[in-house]
Amino acid sequence: MQLNLPQNTKNRLQGLPVMHLGALAVVTAITLTALLWPESSHDEQSAWTASELLDHSALIRDEDLQHDFFNHNLFLDESEFLASLNARQAEPGVFHYSIQQGDTLSTIFDKAAVGQTIMHQILAADEQLLALDILRPGNHLTFRKDVETGHLEEMELYIHAGNRVIYRRVDENNFEFEEKLIPGSWEQQIVSGEIYGSFYVSAIRAGLSKSEILEVNKLMGEQIDFNRHIRAGDRFQVIRKAQFVETEATGQSQIQAIRLQQNNRAYTAFLFEDGNYYDAKGESLTRAFRRLPHDQNYRISSPFNPRRLHPVTRRVSPHNGTDFAMPIGTPVVSIGDGVVTRVENHPFAGRYIEIQHGSTYKTRYLHLHRQLVKRGDTVKRGERIALSGNTGRSTGPHLHFELHVNGRPVNAMTASLPLAKSVPREQLAKFNEQVNQLVSIMDTASQEQIAQRQDANQPGS
Ligand SMILES: [Zn+2]
Known part of the structure; x- marks a missing residue:
């Protein structure tokens, strides 16, 4: 199967195991079966919401999709892994x-x-x-x-x-x-497709995961009315980095660049080293966060502390959040725009909510009295998501609040949060250089697709 990758990527791939190539072949598959999604269905199909997206797969979590997607191409690893487990079983x-x-x-x-x-x-x-x-x-x-x-x-x-x-x-x-x-290695991949039917359907067929689609939708939504203004034939490209440990894909990925090409107009988003997304001019596409998950100045009763002495067990264990003492029933708000990924009830964490804010940031709100959102809901910065409580293992009414950056808990009171409106002037040269690199990868990939299509149209081929 022909791979639609820039030449330098292709060369780099030759030394890789077969599983990698299998995964990439799926990733780069272009969807051209317009007949299956006639344009008349465009409007209703594109009007999906984040909550529908998650609810449609009641039993499968959105992370599953990524996991499945990678592992279908990696059965060799899976069986090796199971063989080693069977050995341990003995x-x-x-x-x-x-x-x-x-x-x-x-x-x-x-x-x-x-x-x-x-x-x-x-x-x-x-x-x-x-x-x-x-x-x-x-x-x-x-x-x-x-x-x-x-x-x-x-x-x-x-x-x-x-x-x-x-x-x-x-x-x-x-x-x-x-x-x-295990950090493993991160492989750069390019996913390309054309829109027929909804963006969602087209993106799934091109090989994007649900969570990646949500991210694209959010970043493009900052620039155009993404659900109304996309049309059949619009082309999209996504450059992502996907994690591999030895030869196994972990299902973890991070979007580096997005381009939506509409006639002569292109909408783009680029990830910069500060963890935020910007358009090609360096204007921020990541909405600002707020620092506190509540509207009044409640006292911090226990700060973030990787080596805390636990108040109940008296053992040293990390405290991965910030505790605010507050009466039961105090409104708790999301510190940023995002999607609710968990509403759970845990014997120790109590009733809790997790919100994913793009691929970089995640927040958790624990020991709640009552939730005001459900899994799959999109929430805005400052939106009420719950009433605080004293559920689970807790020494008194309080809110335990966590901020995770790239999967690791950090001190939410001191961490740098996206507050900037644009790339700082002194970093603009570096930003522009990165943008040029990513754009040239996408340009090369499009040219190869056009060349391939022309080949396919040659009589006798
Ligand atoms: Zn706590």
Whole structure:
């Protein structure tokens, strides 16, 4: 199969394993089957909302799609991985389980013959990470018991090749977590397509994940009325970086550039090194954030602290958020525009909400009394999302607020947040240089597509 990649990328790919090429071939597939999506259906199909997008797949989380998309092309890795797990399974005291649709943590612990008390001890250790709240098909759990006593010593959660978490027993009543993140390598890929039917349908066929489509929609939506003003035949290109650990795709990606070509007009978005997106002139496309998740000056009762002494367990464990003491029922607001990715109830974190703000930023709001949004909702900066509470393991009414940047918790009170309106003057030269590079990658890819189409139209070919 012919790859629509710039020549230098092609050369670089030759040394790579077959799985990579398989993944890229899908990524670069162009959708030209206009007959399936006649233009008359354009209007209703393009009027999707973020919440519909997520609700249409009630059982599948949006991250699943990315995961599936990559792994379909990577079965060789998957079977190798399973073979290594089967080998481990043979070890005494080890129980391995691959997550299936419909599983709950309780049913899995039952299968592993590990009691609910132990499960709660592990959930307590997971409070600052909340990794066990979003188990999905493709994840794996490995339980290791002491062969003589039968006590659970360790449980490992395999999320993807770049991310696993180990919950390790520290004493009779407590576990602690260790997160193993492997940076791996990031491959640049270009996804191209033409719009027939809705942008959503066209983008899925071109190989973008749901979360990537949301990001494109948001960034382009800052420039044009994206749902009304796109037309059949408009072309789009997305340059993304996708993470690989050895030969396995982790499903993690970051959009670097977007171009929507409409007749003679192009709309673009570029990621700069400060983590924000700008148009080609360097004007910000990322709406400003606010610092506080509430409207009054509530006292910080416990600051962000990677080495905190836990107030309940009296053990050193990270405090990945900022606690604000506030009466139950205080309105809690989102600090930025985003999409609600979780509304969950956790025995220790309590009722909580997670919001994704583009691919770089994520916030969490814990111990809530009541949520005012549901998963899949889009929210605006300053919008009320919940009433604060005292649910879960909590020493008094408060809001625990977390900010994650590129998947890592940071101090929300001091972290640099997108507040700038444009690229600072002294960084403009660097920004322009990066823009030129990305534009030339997209130009090369378009020229190759045009050449290919002409080839296909030659008589006798
Ligand atoms: Zn807290």
